[in-house]
Amino acid sequence: MSTDAGEPGLPGAEDGQVALTTGRAIAAAVARELLAPLGDRYRHTVNVAAQAEELSDAVPPEDRELLVVAAWWHDLGYAPDLVQTGFHPIDGARYLASKGHTPRLCALVAHHSAATFEAAERGLEVELADWPREEGPVPDALWTADMTTGPGGERFDYAERLSEILARYDQDSIVGRAMSRAQPSIQAAIERTNSRLATA
Template structure:
């Protein structure tokens, strides 16, 4: 049986050696934990576990395609993680747009895409957290990403296309949080 704790342990094992990315992952997981009150317990657990695991595909030991959402999802699937968690990792933060840019859309389609509140919340947690774990606005995060990659890079092209759509995910999550905020 998997737990959020086991997700954190796997993330630490695979991502901590990558330096600053580990700070990002810890902060994304903390944000997901903070906003998980807006979900039923099972969905909340999946969200927080996926937040811990969302960047494990960057680990060289599992990064076979060099496309981290796909590599992370394949690893988790092969380790027997629940499909809901695996699919959140596979499709986090606009992965479908980058898969298209990289010619990996068919491979990513191994994992069903579900446009869901949990995916929106994972997007919000990831795209309001900077690379060193600092809290950013969505606009600051997108500007930071675009500044790191030249215009000809697939990541840059992805964010130019995906930014308006992912902004919607962040806005839906923020509205959900206001609506479900504990009294």
């Protein structure tokens, strides 16, 4: 089953076009099933998806469905039954690939929020390389939605979000080191997204 806009496979698809609400509804249901038991992780996910909806004007119309579905699914790898490597972007992407979702969607999940930096800290570059990293409006908007939403769904600016991450993780931990190194890349993605919204 595919959830990318413009591809057949979802209930309600007609002539290869997916009704805009269909993929979102399925994505929300899967996220609820897998992440609701995790409490704050699910609240974070719900609000990342809401932010993605708000940011959708920053991406081409044909990619808006994909953005929101990726937002719903960006943290699926935290679900205990899906853990393989212990690195949630890869574990989530592997799960989606096993369900037949498109390489593009899997790659957005695998690389969300500068995951390359943490993969390097964890020695998982080879595993992450199963999916090529996309550059452009969709990953930028996904990173923006994730990195301006707090761990319990709070709305933060990026400076607040980075501060709370570094408060939860030791500065010299894997996550602390990765997020410090990723900061310029994430800041640039947010700035590009805001610029696209301003001119939309």
